Amino acid sequence: MKKIILYISAIILFCGTWIGCKRETDYVGVSVSPYISNFDLRKLFKNADLTLNTENLGGADFIKGVVISNQTANNTPSGLLIVQNSRIAGSGIDSLRGMAINIGADAAKFVPGDSVHVRVTGATLKKVSGMLQLSGVLASNIEKKASGRPIITRAVSTASLASRPEFYESTLITISKGNVNPVPATGEKLVGNKTINDGYGTATLHTETTATFANEELTPFADFTGIVFNTPTGPQLWPRIFDDVFPLAVIKPSALVITGYLTDPSGPDNNYEYIQFKATRDIDFAATPYSIVTCNNAGILVAPATGWALGGVRTYKINITRGTVKKGQFCYVGGNKNIWGSGSTDISSAVWISSTQYSTVNGADFGTATANLLANSGNVAGIAVFEGTKVDGNSIPLDVIMYGGNGAVYSAGPPEAGYRITNTDKYSTIQNRKAVAFYGAGTNTSKFSFPSTTGNFTTLGGVYDAKTGLWSTGRTAQFIALTGSSALSTIETATGFTTIVN
Secondary structure: OHHHHHHHHHHHHHHHHHHHOOOHHHOOOOOOOOEOOHHHHHHOOOOOOEEOOOOOOOOOOEEEEEEOOOHHHOOOOOOEEEEEEOOOOOOOOOOOEEEEEEOHHHHHHOOOOOEEEEEOOOOEEEEEOOEEEEEOOOHHHEEEEEOOOOOOOEEOOHHHHHHOHHHHOOOEEEEEEEEEOOOOOOOOEOOEEEEEEOOOOEEEEEEOOOOOOOOOEOOOEEEEEEEEEEEOOEEEEEOOOHHHEEEOOOOOOOOEEEEEEEOOOEOOOOOOOEEEEEEOOOEEOOOOOEEEEEEEOOOOOOOOOOHHHOOOOOEEEEEEOOOEEOOOOEEEEEOOOEOOEOOOOEOOOOOEEEEOOOOOOOOOOOOOOOOOOOOOOOOOEEEEEEEOOOOOOOOOOOEEEEEOOOOOOOEOOOOOEOOEOOOOOOOOOEEOOEEOOEOOOOOOOOOEOOOOOOOOEEEEEEEEEOOOOOEEEEEEEEEEOOOOOOOOHHHHOOOOOOEEEO
16 A cells, blocks of 8 residues: 555656646747737826836837827817727726827828827827827837728717716717807807817817817807817817817707606506606697607517507507696606505696506507506616607607616617617717617617616606707606605605706
């Protein structure tokens, strides 16, 4: 037995010695990349000028990327070449970053879409007037490799820009559905600093006096594209050319905006769910009828080809053809007029523009009787307001919100299928100068969550301009805990409720 143990020990010792004494040829050869991404380069800056060398660059000598600046229109800081690139960062990290390179008059030799390699060893990474840039780069150290390369343009809200200015600095972005605030006077020019509001906050649009488009008329509502430059007073968006300001059609204001809903009342849901709206003007529904459509997509596997008009158990339509409401009043659509389900406070004193027993009555034109007018779990659900009583697969709502989970409610096609949206605080029908007509397409994925507690009422607060149809403050959801004795004032005086201006 001892001989066996000694024999095994000898084998283990031999193997360990053999593994521990590898030859040079046993190792895989690895070479350091000569390129560093802007993502990593920007992290080297620690609020002090830094001269770049092979050591602090981790063995790299170059950055490579795509030029986004355009000096021809004179609305890029003089002498700056702006290059953006990205690297594989893993975990879904957005690694697209930009870098400003000060090369003087030679910056005008490059145009958007040029692919370049830039030797950065020996250059200095520094901040100038609040903006990170490379100085000391020789024009001879920049090699153009190709032309016409695609440029990534990110859709960014003003809130995101304000919270992460260094993240977006020296990159190309678009702020969608920006309205100029205050509304520009007739003939007002682009030149100077303008405040734009996209419903999430504000940003500064800057046009130099020397820009070739400085005296073009300022459009009041547009998708604004440009390069982000940080200044001592905050980030600014600089359009590169006049076409970076893409005018949008004026939004048609909605007479009813969605301000709240009860998806899961106490006890049975049948005929106790309801939706709250706020009127943006006086309405006589007999003269100007409207319709409300809800969608419930529990278990849906295929995007609805006819969208809001699908009918069956998926969409339910209610026509509003009688009654009146005054501007600024709340009004309601649903079943029984109780605040929180069977036996709770009667709120028939509110302005009810429709009370439909939806669990026993089919919808107007489409939709079968259902226990749930409003979904309270599972896939994404929605509420839409339409002008008039005709709704088909091509109808575009005046106001629309989605809430809940996910689900296969959109198909890129062809043909496209799903629920049509309109320009609201959450959705844009034009993105990167292309039509985006459906929820789920492009960046139109915003939705409110289900209430945090069963039985909560969801309130939607924001600031809506009834004259322009624009949201200066986008809607956010709050959840109000109701009881059987809760008064109507509980859901009509909640903080954050939508404010109507003009």
